[in-house]
Amino acid sequence: MKVGDKKHYTRTISESDNYLFGGIIGDSNPWHFDEEFCKKTKFETRIAYGMLSSSYFATIFSKMFDKPVLYLSQNIEFLKPVKLNDTVTAECEIKQINGDKVTLLTSAFNQAGDKVISGEAKLLVIEDIENWGKNK
């Protein structure tokens, strides 16, 4: 693990991903579920939840570290809308390591290469889960 290390996760956001997301958060707002409303806006079609693409960073963390990590914080800027069936590549890059705390640059891009999300995450890397577990 060193500064500059990068990992990514690519996924085509299906309509069902987005509809399930709405279900598990209890939201059904027109940006995500009303195609006729969206047609009248400059987005022209339903968009995916911003927090859905942002959650791919968590997916990357578990592939990036060989130790358990805990999520401490996440800052997100939603730069551009992600439409249903867009293919999003989320990317994490280690920016800083400070003892057991790691800061990562977290970005996401659409299939055209446009940055759709920009942000930063902080994680705690647990070196020895058994002992961390014992200091309850």
Place this chain on the structure above:
Amino acid sequence: MKVGDKKHYTRTISESDNYLFGGIIGDSNPWHFDEEFCKKTKFETRIAYGMLSSSYFATIFSKMFDKPVLYLSQNIEFLKPVKLNDTVTAECEIKQINGDKVTLLTSAFNQAGDKVISGEAKLLVIEDIENWGKNK
């Protein structure tokens, strides 16, 4: 809409909410899916995705404003773990209004009243969706 306005959303995070979340982000890390691993840690049981509770803020926005809003940014600090079957109350409070941009304090609490998430969101309130739609 004025500074100090508040709305909340309360939900018991079911095991299925959390498992669906893992499915739609492509993650299956032990904090969320391996009860035996979690038993050895100080959390003692599986925890819910932090980004799942954080996504309840989006649920609140659509109940809070009578106009369409767009999500510009979200900062999140994960203060305490949320366990499966915890009942989370997410809360948004208007902190500042600057033209069509609104800043909200975004917090979440568990059933014991402990703050589990702290943060801030920025939204764009679209006054006239038809005209906003026409300036494509």
